[in-house]
Amino acid sequence: MKIAILSQDANLYSTRRLKEAGEQRGHEMHVIDYVRCYMNITSHKPMVIYGGQPLEGFDAIIPRIGASQTFYGTAVVRQFEMMGVFTPSDSQAIARSRDKLRCLQLLAREGIGLPVTGFAHSTKDIEGLINIVGARPW
Numbered sequence: 001m002k003i004a005i006l007s008q009d010a011n012l013y014s015t016r017r018l019k020e021a022g023e024q025r026g027h028e029m030h031v032i033d034y035v036r037c038y039m040n041i042t043s044h045k046p047m048v049i050y051g052g053q054p055l056e057g058f059d060a061i062i063p064r065i066g067a068s069q070t071f072y073g074t075a076v077v078r079q080f081e082m083m084g085v086f087t088p089s090d091s092q093a094i095a096r097s098r099d100k101l102r103c104l105q106l107l108a109r110e111g112i113g114l115p116v117t118g119f120a121h122s123t124k125d126i127e128g129l130i131n132i133v134g135a136r137p138w
Contacts, residue, residue: 001027002057006034006076007064015064030058034076035069046082060086063094070098 003022007015010031022029032050040047048055061080065073077091096102104117118133120126130136 001059002030003027004030004032004055004058004061004080005064006032006061006073008033008035008066008069012064018062018064034063034065034073037076039076039079041079046079048076048079048083058085060088063087063089065094067098070095 005015005018005022009015010019010033015031019029019031032055037048037050037055040049058080061077063073063077065077074091074095077087077089077094080087081091096106101119104114108114116133118129120129
């Protein structure tokens with residue numbers, strides 16, 4: 001298989017180990033700095049371009065998207081998804097994982113046990129929020 005690891009730093013231990021493990025299993029591994037990718041947004045032939053060359057023929061990508069680059073990184077992952085390339089961590093999952101409130105809401109909806117958690121926009125509602133959670137944090 002031809003696999004791209006989307007990572008800003010090929011020298012990171014985790015990126016190096018993923019590349020080594022893939023190569024040991026006979027895969028063709030490429031580390032791509034996703035922030036240097038650009039995209040052709042089209043319905044007929046969506047494309048990701050890197051170093052002036054289209055990234056074609058990839059069977060899978062492994063996203064290693066940094067928190068500070070979530071918006072652009074997930075856009076690149078989405079483009080690969082549009083091209084039919086498999087990813088174990090899809091763009092929506094990456095975006096949701098970076099949104100703590102959304103994660104808690106999804107876990108709660110599925111009945112996963114969570115600590116008592118409150119959320120409000122305004123400090124004017126603080127007394128109501130304290131009543132919901134049961135006590136002030138110390």
